[in-house]
Amino acid sequence: MPDLRSLCILLMLVAQSFSSVALAATTVIGSKAFTESVILGEIATQLTKEAGFDAEHRRQLGGTRVLWSALVRGDIQCYPEYTGTLRTEIFSNRNISSDAELREVLARQSIWTSESLGFNNTYVLGMRRDRAAELGITRMSQLAEHPALRFGFSNEFMERADGWPGIRARYRLPQQDVRGLSHDLAYRGIESRSLDVTDLYSTDAEIVHYDLTTLIDDGRFFPVYDAIMLCRDDVPDAIRSSLNRLGGQIDETTMRKMNARAALDREPEAQIAASFLRDRLHVSAEAKVQSRIARIWQRTREHLAMVGISLGLAVLVAVPLGIVAFYRRGVGRVVFAIADTLQTLPALALLVFLIPWLGIGYAPAIVALFLYSVLPILRNTHTGLADIPRDLRESAEALGLPRIAMLRYIELPLAARSMLAGVRTAAVINVGTATLGALIGAGGYGQPILTGIRLDDTKLILEGAVPAALLALLVQWVFGWIERRWVTAK
């Protein structure tokens, strides 16, 4: 007899065996989803380890909001941030004028701030080195003397008050040839000499790659985005003083070169961080670079844990719910309305929405995947029951079996094929959606995909995408086998 219990048990076992990821007493350091943040996070992690603590780097967790709320909740203990970002994004309503004031505001929220790491990652204007030398330009105020210069700015920079409109007013710039275009095109325009000046971030790797000169903001127009480390107050003093050793150690050129090594030379961030610590702080940090097999295996476990646990929970909830929805039509309408609505929420929005409650990592990923799995299983359970032919249902009733026995011996087995198809759909969707888990620190196959997109590295993207596709096929095959083995109506 088809037995759904054994299926549930199987799923739970799979989930359980992969979910043993304990993080107790480890200092977790986060980083945002761009290269510079990942390198700084890696440096902080290795430095913490060197100080004798257990540390883990949750890399490329997403944007400022995600990291900030993770820090406040205590899901991570430290992460690299910029003073300008804190002022404009986190405390935008407080009008904080100085770094000293910012430190005080943070301290009141039990957040400790390291000394400035030594660089200011803000907007700068860049020119070809030879072109700048030819005109003798080193400072932004000098641009006013050359009205024929051709400017090409990123579209965002064209619009922002602290972009082109602002510098034009501050420096009284007379240039007429000013175009808005994408960053990539701007670099190419500069390289081919069809543009003279473009906007950049002061630590962009491209500054190294295209050999650009950055102009000094002598009118002090651009806001300051000093890099710092943020930690929670409860992080041990020894770790904090260890991180403070970074104070003033990373200037713009150093950071720019490290970014270039990661983005252009494809050097692993861990290795870049280790060589920085060795050269600058004479710290013998170890760059632990996992082998590809070990990496894939770890991500497979993370991915399976997410998919398995969420799917198991969804089966446990959606099957009974589907049965109730079938027999109680009023309940059914409410249940389906809720499940349908949940399904329409964009995955990314749902994940970010869950972070304030559940923090980062497995919990929000599993809850989100669980919510997405409920509808297909629920609907197919309901359909499976509704599709039982009337004469079979009446024959079953005529045997004089009580409700619950009918459900167990007749109705559920007859609906099993449809229910299993629902679980299968949910599983395949989950395998794909779980790649988004990497955005909130749950790891999985999304991790290399995310890194690959960040570094524009196709090989890395495939390192996540291929196993994910294979896993989806495997899931299809396993469910096909279960169906043939247990559920096929003879």
Added chain:
Amino acid sequence: MSCAIAFEHVTHRYQHAVAVNDVSLRVEPGETVALIGPSGSGKSTLLKLAIGLVWPQQGRVFVTDRALAADNLLEIRHRIGYVIQSGGLFPHLSALDNVTLAARYLRRDRQWLDDRIAELAELVQLPRDALDRFPNDLSGGQRQRVSLMRALMLDPAVLLLDEPLGALDPMVRHGLQEDLRRLFQSLNKSVLLVTHDMAEAAFFSQNIVLMREGKIVQRGSYRDLIDAPAEQFVSDFVKAQRGLHAEALDA
């Protein structure tokens, strides 16, 4: 026991139509009654009323002298065997599991089950190996024999048969008709059988009940229906049933 099945002024309406309209009918113990009539005349609904698949809006239904009610429904169903045209066998269970499901649920012991299966297989003339197969692997005739075994498993006092032979081809049907009549006679069950075939009704029973639009038009033997029709419809119905035979013979 004064009666096996009794309908007392029973009315059942589906959403838009009256299926059974103020019907009173008794089936005595050991008696076989054949229900006949055009489609939609309420024959099948009457059977469903007897086993509680539908409930009357008016009137009462008695089975083995007990009024059908929610609290005695399961118990009464155990005293009724129900066979439908399609057999109603559960495709996920073997023939044997189909037959024994209710008995196993009622925790009849192994020995009892084995004895009963052997006895019933003999009775309905089903080869032993057919019991190990799944319904989809059985022939139409075998399926109905299995369905009959399932209906008889708990040794019910009453059999409700809803066109049990309707889906079978003529040869198989003829064989089963013989077997069924022998079975009714030997088991001494009370049988209420629905058919749309007058010859079959006459073959099984001296007690034919002709229905039309939810009402009983006439009850009597085949002879009675021909010789003393209660109204014109009875003659028309009998004639229509005989018509094809007659025409075929004339040609």
